[in-house]
Amino acid sequence: xxxxxxxxxxxxxxxxxxxxxxxxxxxxxxxxxxxxxxxxxxxxxxxxxxxxxxxxxxxxxxxxxxxxxxxxxxxxxxxxxxxxxxxxxxxxxxxxxxxxxxxxxxxxxxxxxxxxxxxxxxxxxxxxxxxxxxxxxxxxxxxxxxxxxxxxxxxxxxxxxxxxxxxxxxxxxxxxxxxxxxxxxxxxxxxxxxxxxxxxxxxxxxxxxxxxxxxxxxxxxxxxxxxxxxxxxxxxxxxxxxxxxxxxxxxxxxxxxxxxxxxxxxxxxxxxxxxxxxxxx
Amino acid sequence: xxxxxxxxxxxxxxxxxxxxxxxxxxxxxxxxxxxxxxxxxxxxxxxxxxxxxxxxxxxxxxxxxxxxxxxxxxxxxxxxxxxxxxxxxxxxxxxxxxxxxxxxxxxxxxxxxxxxxxxxxxxxxxxxxxxxxxxxxxxxxxxxxxxxxxxxxxxxxxxxxxxxxxxxxxxxxxxxxxxxxxxxxxxxxxxxxxxxxxxxxxxxxxxxxxxxxxxxxxxxxxxxxxxxxxxxxxxxxxxxxxxxxxxxxxxxxxxxxxxxxxxxxxxxxxxxxxx
Numbered sequence: 001x002x003x004x005x006x007x008x009x010x011x012x013x014x015x016x017x018x019x020x021x022x023x024x025x026x027x028x029x030x031x032x033x034x035x036x037x038x039x040x041x042x043x044x045x046x047x048x049x050x051x052x053x054x055x056x057x058x059x060x061x062x063x064x065x066x067x068x069x070x071x072x073x074x075x076x077x078x079x080x081x082x083x084x085x086x087x088x089x090x091x092x093x094x095x096x097x098x099x100x101x102x103x104x105x106x107x108x109x110x111x112x113x114x115x116x117x118x119x120x121x122x123x124x125x126x127x128x129x130x131x132x133x134x135x136x137x138x139x140x141x142x143x144x145x146x147x148x149x150x151x152x153x154x155x156x157x158x159x160x161x162x163x164x165x166x167x168x169x170x171x172x173x174x175x176x177x178x179x180x181x182x183x184x185x186x187x188x189x190x191x192x193x194x195x196x197x198x199x200x201x202x203x204x205x206x207x208x209x210x211x212x213x214x215x216x217x218x219x220x221x222x223x224x225x226x227x228x229x230x231x232x233x234x235x236x237x238x239x240x241x242x243x244x245x246x247x248x249x250x251x252x253x254x255x256x257x258x259x260x261x262x263x264x265x266x267x268x269x270x271x272x273x274x275x276x277x278x279x280x281x
Numbered sequence: 282x283x284x285x286x287x288x289x290x291x292x293x294x295x296x297x298x299x300x301x302x303x304x305x306x307x308x309x310x311x312x313x314x315x316x317x318x319x320x321x322x323x324x325x326x327x328x329x330x331x332x333x334x335x336x337x338x339x340x341x342x343x344x345x346x347x348x349x350x351x352x353x354x355x356x357x358x359x360x361x362x363x364x365x366x367x368x369x370x371x372x373x374x375x376x377x378x379x380x381x382x383x384x385x386x387x388x389x390x391x392x393x394x395x396x397x398x399x400x401x402x403x404x405x406x407x408x409x410x411x412x413x414x415x416x417x418x419x420x421x422x423x424x425x426x427x428x429x430x431x432x433x434x435x436x437x438x439x440x441x442x443x444x445x446x447x448x449x450x451x452x453x454x455x456x457x458x459x460x461x462x463x464x465x466x467x468x469x470x471x472x473x474x475x476x477x478x479x480x481x482x483x484x485x486x487x488x489x490x491x492x493x494x495x496x497x498x499x500x501x502x503x504x505x506x507x508x509x510x511x512x513x514x515x516x517x518x519x520x521x522x523x524x525x526x527x528x529x530x531x532x533x534x535x536x537x538x539x540x541x542x543x544x545x546x547x548x549x550x551x552x553x554x555x556x
Contacts, residue, residue, distance in 0.1 A: 064453050085455065092449030102497045102506070103318070103446060115443030116454040118436050123504075151501045152446075167450070 015078040017042045017175055017207040018063060023072035025058055032058050034071065036233045038226055040209065042077075042174065045201040046235075047218055048211045049242075050228035056211045057093060059228070060177050063209070064090060077174060089168030093179035093211075096160055101153035105144065105163045108152050109135055112167030134170060141204075142166045142196060158189035165196065175207040176200065182212060190217035197221065215242065216264045242267070289526055297420050298412035298479070302518035304423045305475040306488050308430050310511030312472035313493035314503070315434075315465060319445040322490055324361055324466065327383040328473045329489075331357040332482035334390035335474070336407045341397045346407075347419050350477050351426065354470030357382055362463030410481030410533030412522055419478065426471050433468060441465055442503055479518070484533040487521075488514045491540030495547035513543055 017040045024034035032055035040046050048056045061067040062074055065081030076084035089112070113131065114121065139148045142162040147155060152163060161181050168176055178197065182190040194210075198221035201208045212218055215225065219238060226235045227242065229250045234241055241247075242265050247255045255269030289295055316325050332350045339349025364378040394404055406413075434441075444451035444458050452458045476485040492513035493506070500506040521536035 066453065085453075090450060090453040092447065092453070094447070094449070097446075098320070101318070101446065102501050103503065104501045107502060108446060111439075111443045111446070112450070112454075114439065115451065116440055116456050118440065120435050120438060 015042075016040060016075070017044065017077060018209070019073075019075045019078075020062075021073045023062070023074055024070045025055065025062055025067060026070050027058065027067075031070075031231065033228065033231050033233060036072070038233060038235045040207060040224075040235075042207050043201060043205045044223045045198055045208045045221060046210070046224050046226060047215060047222050047238075048209060048226045048228065049215055050233075054228045054231075056228055057179050059226075059233075060090070060179055060209070060211065063175075063177060064088060086171070087174045089171065089173035089176045089206075091161075091164050091168045091176070091178040091181055093183070094164075096157055096184065097152045097155075099153040102151045103153075104149055105152050105155060105159075106135060106139065106148040108163060109139065109148070109167045109170055112170040138166045138170045141169065141200065157185050158192065161185065161189075161193050162196070165193075165200075169200065169204075169206070172204075173206065175209065178208070178210040180211050180213060182214070182217060187217060190214075194218040194221050219263070219265070238265070285527070289523065293417075294413060294415065295522075295526060297415040297417060298522055299519070300420045301415045301423050302412070302479050302522055303515065304420070304427045305479055306492075306514035306518045307511050308427045308472045309476045309485070309488035310492050310514035311434060311507055312430065312468055313489045313514070314496070314507045314510050315438075315441060315445060316469065316490060317493040317497050318442065318503075319465070321469070322486075324358075324379055325469060325473065325486070325489055327361065327379045327386075328354045328357055328466075328470050329477060329482050329485040330383050331386040332473060332477040332485075333407060334386050334393055336477070336482065337390050337393035337397070337404075340403060340407075341393050345416075345419060345422070347422055347474060347478050350474035350482075351471060353386075354474045354477075355467050356470075357386065358466030358468075358470035359463060362466040406481065408481050408483045409531060410477075410479055410484055410536070412479055412525060412532045415478065423475050423478070426475055430468050430471050433464070437461055437464065479532065480536055481533045484537050487517060487533075487536040487540040491537075491544050492517060495540075495544045498544075498547040498551045513540075517543065 018038065020036050020038045023036045025032045048059060050056055058067060062069060063076060063081055065085060074081060077087050110131070113134065136145070139145045142165050144159065144162045144166055147159055152160060155163065165181070176197070181193055185193065194217055197208045197210060200206050210218065215238065222238055224235055225238050225241050226233050227247065227250065229247070230252050232250065234246060234250060242257055244255065244257050247257060247267060251269065253269060255267055258266045258268060260266070290299070316322060331353050335349040335353025336346045338353070339346050360382060361379055440451065440456040441461055443454070444456050444461060448458055472489065473485050476488045480487050493510040495513055496506045496509035500509050517536050517539045520539050521532055524530060525532040525535050
């Protein structure tokens, strides 16, 4: 039987969804970030921002337990990451599926349910109806029911992201990790995916942690941001973190945050290369 | 017609050819589905080229050809898997390693041929296939290989499909990505060895890739596509063997030709269905 019901997955009240304490990570002997202390509450929608190469994806790898810390501690729902794996849904960074991939979107979602299990799925086995019901349900949640029977390779970028979100959600995780899901989407789709993430967060109580390139399309939906730069990170509400003082301290260089009349944020500084991602559109 | 078919099966060498072809088609049809989904046709081509020195070396040593094929193809599968990838799949490293092995193996095949002068006539059948001279013993060995390949795939098929379409997500879900990728290349080596016995080393795609590619055009559910792939592989080998027996046209050409026509038809049908 495939475990679909959340049941035992309830964590103790008052436990943080994610807690890093003075954490550090290195790759190939090179320190990526260190001294990171972050606490994310259950049901929060948090974006991870920062320049390229600062270790945003590495943070997700650490939460998944795929990369051990070199110092400090990390807990996911009060457990070591590997033991919390069943509570976490993950959407890896990718640009798009090859257009020649002839696999039904619905079957791709199903791989999120039992793709890591050995043995063959037995046709007409007990529990098959339950699985089909769960697939219908999760495809409905992400709004992908109408194209779930088409091959993934034929879907648009936004449709593929919805399918991948469904796959990450199909086991009813309590946390959803998304690595640059808005990359290579147009602005309308970026906002749509962000409000979908917010919707999942509010209605299903799932903690969402999204690595993003540009904060502006997701700004209206966000609870807090983790801003990574200069080998460390700070967390807080967007309006408190994305400020001239906070970011200058983090980058250890003078950077300036500009706010346009419609509320969009731009970070500018001497090392514009590193931070110009906010200005692209 | 019935008489003609009766004649076909009255010879033991034709019975053996049909038995061997049927077993090879089942294995190649299933393994081929994963080759197509994983986009590993290039690795498949390399392992089949490697079959050439394997078969030539076995004949040189007086061993069964299938044994030489199986040993060389699986050993090279492991070689490609281990040399070609670090912790994360790296297509560039993989293709460089594959190309290196491919060139060396082709040269090794020529070396064996030059050592064994009498083999010269056999080169054609090693490279382009024959249905003559398949023994009951080889059919039994094929059957053992087929049972092993199908049993392993029945266990690892689902995680293998997961990592084939999305490696990062599969790794995060606890699928042993590296071990499974190498294991698949071993299965691929065994499938190619089985197929090469009839189609020849250079034409294994007739059963390994063409049926799966055609099935993939028409069906988008993994189970259905695999069954269709096996069915198409069986049609190809049965048609090929029958025509080859009555016309004396080379089996390698016939199976590849039938496979090619089916693939073209499948593409046309898909385009027609989409329009």
